[in-house]
Amino acid sequence: MSEPEQGTVPILFEADIAVARRVVREVAGRIGFGVTETTRIITAASELGRNVFKYAGQGLMQWRIVQKGSARGVELSFEDHGPGIADLDAAMVDGFSTGGSLGMGLPGAKRLMDEMDIRTAPGEGTTVVVRKWRRN
């Protein structure tokens, strides 16, 4: 019986951000990411998980091991049904924050990962999907 290739971490409490980090660390280790790449992925997960908790109150993180040709990677999806992001362009600028934080969450996570897709609509919520590919 092999280990699961995907899973879900509910983000209901502040402490769940740390739970998400631990799960991501374990998955990144299984894919074989090095220390610095693993640190980048966990840090991005921490920023995005905190956004879910801070802006929506609750949501979830789904993780998946992905394959593209011979490359393996990890995909993390952060989903909430919070207020959504009214101005996505502004939210992608360093230092922009409506939540009293440093505003490094979205642009910082984008820099740390290889790919980022955002779906958001005011009043309906936000889904942020990030991917990191292992370089061989």
Added chain:
Amino acid sequence: MNEGITVLKVRDVLLVTMPADPDDATVSALQSRTLDAMEQHDVKGLILDLSKVEILDSYFARTVAETAQMVTLMGGETLIAGMRPSVAITATELNVTLGATRTVLTLDRALDLAGDITKRKSVQTKRLAR
């Protein structure tokens, strides 16, 4: 599983050690634990040992910078010691900083430097006393 913060008084400084992956409650406890210990003990400042830390996100970095600023206001100095290369790389890419806080490579160097600062301060005090 989740270890806490340790605070030790070593000679004239506080040695504050953060665990590998502190949750938000542990990170926010850094500020109160440090300032309380500063008040209780007559110390010149603090060494914040980050050598165990495996991840420094923007919340953690902001708390460290703010704590250092508060220690400055109380009349102490802060030295940050032992940040891992992977953590330094990631924090830079994330674009977080620790403000004007002094950083040193290892805890050993921090203790050497803390000794120098203590000596310098006592020399200054003696000069003033004359």
